[in-house]
Amino acid sequence: MDMQKGTPQDHEIVLSVEDLTVGFGSKVILDQLSLDVRRGEILGFVGASGTGKSVLMRTVLRLLPRRSGTIRILGQDYDQLSEAERTALDMRLGVLFQHGALFSSLTVKENIQLPMREYLDLPQKLMDELAHLKIALTGLAPDAADKYPSELSGGMIKRAALARALALDPDLVFLDEPTSGLDPIGAAEFDELIAQLRDTLGLTVYMVTHDLDSLFSVCDRIAVLGKKRVLVEGTVEDMLAFDDPWVQSYFRGKRARSIVRTEDARP
Amino acid sequence: MNSTALPAASLTTQPLDGGMGERIVLSGAWRNTSLPPVLGAVDELGQRAGGQRLELDFTDVDQIDTSGAWVLKQMMVSAADRGCEVRTRGMTPAMKELIGALPDRLEAVRASAGAKRTLFQRLFEPIGRTVYDFWEDSISAMNILGAAVRGAQLKFGRHSGLSPAAVVNQMDNMGVRAVPIIMLMSFLIGAIIAQQGAFQLRYFGAEIFVVDLVGILQLREVGVLLTAIMIAGRSGSAITAEIGSMKMREEVDALLVMGLNPVGVLIFPRLAALAVVLPLLTIVANFAALFGAAVVAFTYSGITFEVFLTRLHQAVAFSTIIAGMVKAPFMALVIGVVAAVEGLKVGGSAESLGKQVTASVVKSIFVVILMDGLFAMFYASIGF
Ligand SMILES: Nc1ncnc2c1ncn2[C@@H]1O[C@H](COP(=O)(O)OP(=O)(O)OP(=O)(O)O)[C@@H](O)[C@H]1O
Ligand SMILES: [Mg+2]
Numbered sequence: 066m067d068m069q070k071g072t073p074q075d076h077e078i079v080l081s082v083e084d085l086t087v088g089f090g091s092k093v094i095l096d097q098l099s100l101d102v103r104r105g106e107i108l109g110f111v112g113a114s115g116t117g118k119s120v121l122m123r124t125v126l127r128l129l130p131r132r133s134g135t136i137r138i139l140g141q142d143y144d145q146l147s148e149a150e151r152t153a154l155d156m157r158l159g160v161l162f163q164h165g166a167l168f169s170s171l172t173v174k175e176n177i178q179l180p181m182r183e184y185l186d187l188p189q190k191l192m193d194e195l196a197h198l199k200i201a202l203t204g205l206a207p208d209a210a211d212k213y214p215s216e217l218s219g220g221m222i223k224r225a226a227l228a229r230a231l232a233l234d235p236d237l238v239f240l241d242e243p244t245s246g247l248d249p250i251g252a253a254e255f256d257e258l259i260a261q262l263r264d265t266l267g268l269t270v271y272m273v274t275h276d277l278d279s280l281f282s283v284c285d286r287i288a289v290l291g292k293k294r295v296l297v298e299g300t301v302e303d304m305l306a307f308d309d310p311w312v313q314s315y316f317r318g319k320r321a322r323s324i325v326r327t328e329d330a331r332p
Numbered sequence: 333m334n335s336t337a338l339p340a341a342s343l344t345t346q347p348l349d350g351g352m353g354e355r356i357v358l359s360g361a362w363r364n365t366s367l368p369p370v371l372g373a374v375d376e377l378g379q380r381a382g383g384q385r386l387e388l389d390f391t392d393v394d395q396i397d398t399s400g401a402w403v404l405k406q407m408m409v410s411a412a413d414r415g416c417e418v419r420t421r422g423m424t425p426a427m428k429e430l431i432g433a434l435p436d437r438l439e440a441v442r443a444s445a446g447a448k449r450t451l452f453q454r455l456f457e458p459i460g461r462t463v464y465d466f467w468e469d470s471i472s473a474m475n476i477l478g479a480a481v482r483g484a485q486l487k488f489g490r491h492s493g494l495s496p497a498a499v500v501n502q503m504d505n506m507g508v509r510a511v512p513i514i515m516l517m518s519f520l521i522g523a524i525i526a527q528q529g530a531f532q533l534r535y536f537g538a539e540i541f542v543v544d545l546v547g548i549l550q551l552r553e554v555g556v557l558l559t560a561i562m563i564a565g566r567s568g569s570a571i572t573a574e575i576g577s578m579k580m581r582e583e584v585d586a587l588l589v590m591g592l593n594p595v596g597v598l599i600f601p602r603l604a605a606l607a608v609v610l611p612l613l614t615i616v617a618n619f620a621a622l623f624g625a626a627v628v629a630f631t632y633s634g635i636t637f638e639v640f641l642t643r644l645h646q647a648v649a650f651s652t653i654i655a656g657m658v659k660a661p662f663m664a665l666v667i668g669v670v671a672a673v674e675g676l677k678v679g680g681s682a683e684s685l686g687k688q689v690t691a692s693v694v695k696s697i698f699v700v701i702l703m704d705g706l707f708a709m710f711y712a713s714i715g716f
Binding site for chain 1: 363364365367368371397398399402403406426429430433434435438439580679680681682683684
């Protein structure tokens with residue numbers, strides 16, 4: 066999220082995955098997968114259920130072991146870092162898990178403040194203000210701050226989890242299905258919010274999603290996971306032109322067609 | 333790029349041309365990690381009344397994030413509130429957008445402080461609450477006992493409910509797997525009682541009575557009591573944790589809407605298994621303890637196994653054994669029901685799960701001991 070003076074270098078790679086192989090037991094989930102994410106972009110990641118989108122994200126975050134391959138985050142290879150450098154790197158990543166993963170015994174505000182407390186040296190008053198600020202930015206009502214996760218609706222959990230992911234103003238955020246379980250208006254707001262955060266904070270966003278609206282409206286690039294690797298990456302046009310039955314039915318299916326048509330109709 | 337190498341945020345103030353106000357020149361990285369050194373200066377600026385104009389110069393700011401932007405925005409908003417004219421210089425479009433995107437002020441929501449309570453309320457409310465809690469616990473315990481007997485299905489009037497596989501599985505978990513630890517513990521307890529008994533009785537030259545002492549104490553009281561306490565810690569906690577985490581993840585609700593009775597499905601197999609297993613474990617414990625006592629009696633007092641057994645046969649009546657064993661199923665039910673009641677009280681958080689598991693173990697051990705005392709009084713008054 067560096068806002069260095071001058072134009073950001075074009076196509077600086079913030080996440081690069083090379084020849085990644087991941088499996089459980091005898092089952093290989095990802096085979097020789099390669100992927101690049103560029104600074105400042107919103108990458109939409111799609112694929113059929115169970116193809117390994119969450120597994121890829123968890124592997125990149127080092128929550129799952131890999132069999133082979135290298136992963137470089139923000140230009141650094143985690144395996145070659147010292148303990149202090151790893152912590153510094155972790156601080157620059159934000160993660161929204163598929164099921165929120167909020168700490169159930171802490172209120173929303175305390176959830177957001179937890180990473181701040183651990184890493185930052187700010188006075189309590191400022192941390193309170195920042196937590197309330199993140200809550201406001203993610204579109205939660207102010208009174209959600211003192212609620213516990215079990216008292217939140219599904220959509221509120223997503224927003225609270227996003228607020229926590231953004232607590233430290235990370236450079237790179239991973240979102241696993243951020244808009245699933247939101248109403249269409251809420252989902253559209255969420256998409257807008259992510260685009261706005263990208264513009265203002267200079268975030269790079271890696272977003273796993275099944276939401277065609279998000280793909281068409283906010284994603285700069287789309288990558289498709291299939292056959293244990295990235296089948297194709299590129300813009301919506303590239304997807305529409307790509308010759309693969311799954312990709313075709315995904316982007317040209319009944320639900321997609323109406324969106325594409327309305328997009329085309331726009332001036 | 334490393335966050336440790338960020339230039340710290342700093343600011344300097346200069347009087348504006350014409351003496352109408354101040355210019356604040358900002359520099360460095362206004363990011364959450366590099367912000368702390370400048371916060372004091374920002375506070376100080378905020379307290380100063382200031383002139384008519386405030387100019388913020390962003391030209392030397394390297395980086396900024398929400399925390400830096402927020403601090404600066406607060407500065408601008410409070411200056412504007414004081415009637416100051418605020419201007420900025422040298423902002424990049426991204427900075428402008430970021431600062432613009434932040435709200436002017438936050439609707440801070442404070443939990444309304446509860447009405448002040450009188451001394452009377454503060455003194456007696458906890459007592460009343462405890463009594464009510466106790467009453468509710470008793471009701472739900474009765475509920476669980478009743479529902480457990482009714483079985484799994486709520487609908488179609490089917491009463492079968494009992495699934496033998498589940499019960500046997502629980503018996504394996506709670507019983508068979510507990511045998512080694514129960515045996516070891518009882519062996520040691522038997523040995524310790526025998527050793528101390530032998531030392532004391534030696535003064536009277538009545539060492540042989542150590543067999544009576546160990547036999548009656550173990551078979552009537554200690555055997556079943558310690559086994560029950562052990563099982564309360566081992567299986568009671570497990571039951572509470574299992575049911576509690578199912579409650580937490582709405583699995584209990586899922587059973588309910590399927591028309592199944594959670595008590596019948598989840599709790600009954602555990603209760604049934606406990607009621608079968610605790611008496612059996614008590615028997616195992618008794619054998620182990622008597623064996624431990626026999627070993628100690630032989631080593632310290634030279635009482636051979638043969639003499640030990642003969643004396644045991646004379647000292648212990650069949651009713652002694654029955655008096656001990658009768659308590660076991662009751663204690664099993666108490667442990668199971670207390671664990672289930674606590675498990676169903678678990679709320680949405682991991683913390684409440686921990687609290688309820690603790691409560692379950694403490695309460696069931698307490699009730700087990702209380703029950704043992706009641707049985708002792710009962711036996712005494714009927715002369716059993
Ligand atoms: N810990 C695990 N052990 C064994 N297999 C696993 C494990 N985690 C995931 N898998 C398997 O890996 C595959 C990919 O799972 P993953 O959760 O990544 O799917 P996904 O692409 O995220 O799907 P969805 O869109 O439904 O979230 C699945 O077949 C799943 O069964
Ligand atoms: Mg997934």
